[in-house]
Amino acid sequence: EDPQQPLQPKHRVTTKGNNAPVPIETFDDLRERWQPPAHLLVNLAKNQFSQPTAIQSHCTSIIMEGRDLAAISPTGTGKTLAYLVPIITSLQNPASGNEDAGKGARAVIVAPTRELAQQIYNECLKLTEGRKWRIVLFSKATANTLSDKLARDKVDIIIATPLRLVACLQSGNLELTNVRHLVLDEADRLLDTEFHDQLEEIIAACSHSKVQKAVFSATLPAGAEQMALGMMRDPIRIVVGLKDT
Ligand code: ADP
Numbered sequence: 001e002d003p004q005q006p007l008q009p010k011h012r013v014t015t016k017g018n019n020a021p022v023p024i025e026t027f028d029d030l031r032e033r034w035q036p037p038a039h040l041l042v043n044l045a046k047n048q049f050s051q052p053t054a055i056q057s058h059c060t061s062i063i064m065e066g067r068d069l070a071a072i073s074p075t076g077t078g079k080t081l082a083y084l085v086p087i088i089t090s091l092q093n094p095a096s097g098n099e100d101a102g103k104g105a106r107a108v109i110v111a112p113t114r115e116l117a118q119q120i121y122n123e124c125l126k127l128t129e130g131r132k133w134r135i136v137l138f139s140k141a142t143a144n145t146l147s148d149k150l151a152r153d154k155v156d157i158i159i160a161t162p163l164r165l166v167a168c169l170q171s172g173n174l175e176l177t178n179v180r181h182l183v184l185d186e187a188d189r190l191l192d193t194e195f196h197d198q199l200e201e202i203i204a205a206c207s208h209s210k211v212q213k214a215v216f217s218a219t220l221p222a223g224a225e226q227m228a229l230g231m232m233r234d235p236i237r238i239v240v241g242l243k244d245t
């Protein structure tokens with residue numbers, strides 16, 4: 001390290017909450033502390049995700065420690081991988097073929113628009129390539145019958161818009177009682193009045209006592225934040241801000 005050019009952190013990070021875990025500094029830390037599936041590390045390298053971003057450093061540890069989380073970080077700072085990497089790590093192996101795995105979905109990611117759900121799905125496919133994970137995209141565009149049928153079986157990760165997810169729940173084709181990870185991405189848009197009823201229904205359907213809840217957003221207005229924290233247990237709140245110059 002050149003003492004004349006000290007490493008300047010590009011971001012100012014503020015955490016609030018009890019016993020926030022030590023962040024990872026590298027994806028090697030992730031490997032040493034939590035033994036992610038080998039193909040995940042291969043896929044990170046293959047896609048040039050060589051170093052975790054600030055939000056990824058913090059959220060990886062927080063999610064791996066099983067904590068509920070509200071994460072606020074500007075657009076473009078890598079929030080998608082900040083939850084996908086630790087979720088895939090904690091799922092470890094695809095559920096199909098695992099007799100002990102419960103029915104239905106293990107992780108659910110909710111996004112306010114079809115386009116966003118599609119982007120998350122694409123990132124997820126990059127990270128899970130090489131193993132037979134069952135990742136299902138539920139958005140308006142997807143044909144009902146095939147994916148509905150899929151979701152009754154063992155699904156590792158569902159990525160969905162709220163309306164589609166609720167329609168699927170109401171048709172009796174979706175089993176969310178074994179979900180261990182529930183993520184609301186772009187939570188400011190999900191927790192506003194437009195989707196309020198759908199979100200209540202989705203949250204209630206994820207009824208497992210060990211479901212971990214996380215919300216991600218670039219901004220979280222007070223009302224939305226209150227609603228988010230209200231559904232959590234002993235949450236950690238993390239804010240990444242661009243350091244003022
Ligand atoms: P946000 O949700 O915060 O707006 P995204 O998750 O969409 O950000 O990520 C923005 C871009 O940064 C994407 O193209 C993504 O592939 C890339 N990216 C994410 N994490 C990393 C990383 N650790 N290293 C390099 N690029 C990354």
Ligand code: MG
Nearest residue numbers: 079080185186
């Ligand atoms: Mg995003």
